[in-house]
Amino acid sequence: MKLETIDYRSEDCAKQFVESLRETGFGVLSNHPISKELVETIYKEWYEFFQSEQKQDFLFKPETQDGFFPASISETAKGHTVKDIKEYFHVYPWGRIPESLKQNILAYYKHANQLAAELLGWIEQYAPEDVAKHFSIPLPKMIEDSQKTLLRVLHYPPMLGDEELGAIRAAAHEDINLITVLPAANEPGLQVQTKDDTWIDVPSDFGNIIINIGDMLQEASGGYYPSTSHRVINPEGTDKTKSRISLPLFLHPNPEVVLSERYTADSYLMERLRELGVI
Numbered sequence: 574m575k576l577e578t579i580d581y582r583s584e585d586c587a588k589q590f591v592e593s594l595r596e597t598g599f600g601v602l603s604n605h606p607i608s609k610e611l612v613e614t615i616y617k618e619w620y621e622f623f624q625s626e627q628k629q630d631f632l633f634k635p636e637t638q639d640g641f642f643p644a645s646i647s648e649t650a651k652g653h654t655v656k657d658i659k660e661y662f663h664v665y666p667w668g669r670i671p672e673s674l675k676q677n678i679l680a681y682y683k684h685a686n687q688l689a690a691e692l693l694g695w696i697e698q699y700a701p702e703d704v705a706k707h708f709s710i711p712l713p714k715m716i717e718d719s720q721k722t723l724l725r726v727l728h729y730p731p732m733l734g735d736e737e738l739g740a741i742r743a744a745a746h747e748d749i750n751l752i753t754v755l756p757a758a759n760e761p762g763l764q765v766q767t768k769d770d771t772w773i774d775v776p777s778d779f780g781n782i783i784i785n786i787g788d789m790l791q792e793a794s795g796g797y798y799p800s801t802s803h804r805v806i807n808p809e810g811t812d813k814t815k816s817r818i819s820l821p822l823f824l825h826p827n828p829e830v831v832l833s834e835r836y837t838a839d840s841y842l843m844e845r846l847r848e849l850g851v852i
């Protein structure tokens with residue numbers, strides 16, 4: 574099995590894209606409207622930021638969860654005991670952002686949100702009637718002006734050989750949110766688990782945009798759209814000395830949005846963050 578890259582300009586792009594999401598939880602788009610140059614610039618300037626001590630001035634605040642998360646407190650994926658090998662910065666438009674990095678990252682935040690709204694429209698359009706009728710409001714509306722949508726700038730440092738036994742860049746996990754929009758990183762490593770439990774590479778050609786379903790959309794669609802497990806494996810050979818930067822945008826509905834009979838977006842998120850021990 575292979576993940577096919579879908580051309581955003583092709584006539585039946587929306588249909589193919591939604592089929593891919595349904596099959597694998599992932600869809601990969603080429604020739605989409607997000608500027609490659611902007612993404613490339615962001616990778617470069619945030620790489621510099623992660624190399625600098627300035628990051629220590631932006632240590633995350635536990636109450637608001639914006640700012641810099643050092644490797645020493647980095648995430649442990651649900652069901653795992655070993656920490657991921659990564660550090661990251663949580664960008665919210667209302668949160669703290671280094672002044673010199675603000676303009677590009679907020680432009681990206683806006684553009685990626687616009688693309689996400691369009692893609693959620695496709696996901697709704699191609700959902701069968703008995704699935705779509707349970708959406709409490711149109712999917713693109715769920716994320717409109719949401720203060721919860723999180724842009725995470727990730728830095729996976731070069732492998733030094735002193736990593737904890739069994740640690741990988743990102744252990745297998747599912748995303749909590751509605752959908753995730755992720756430009757291909759500057760290095761490979763992202764894999765998704767298929768229905769027959771094998772791991773396949775997500776095409777990582779620079780310039781692709783990768784979209785995956787999160788648990789909230791799985792919940793809202795009664796399981797029709799699957800939130801699939803993915804991970805980032807460690808590099809081998811000469812790639813070991815390279816950093817990897819990636820930029821997932823986690824689309825979160827407004828807190829009061831009803832996802833299902835059991836959950837609002839807020840009650841769902843709180844339950845998951847409690848499970849993770851983050852709150």
Ligand SMILES: O=C(O)CCC(=O)C(=O)O
Nearest residue numbers: 727743758763805819821
């Ligand atoms: O770095 C990547 O390519 C994926 C990161 C990821 O899956 C996450 O942070 O949830």
Ligand SMILES: [Fe+2]
Nearest residue numbers: 746747748803
């Ligand atoms: Fe993820």
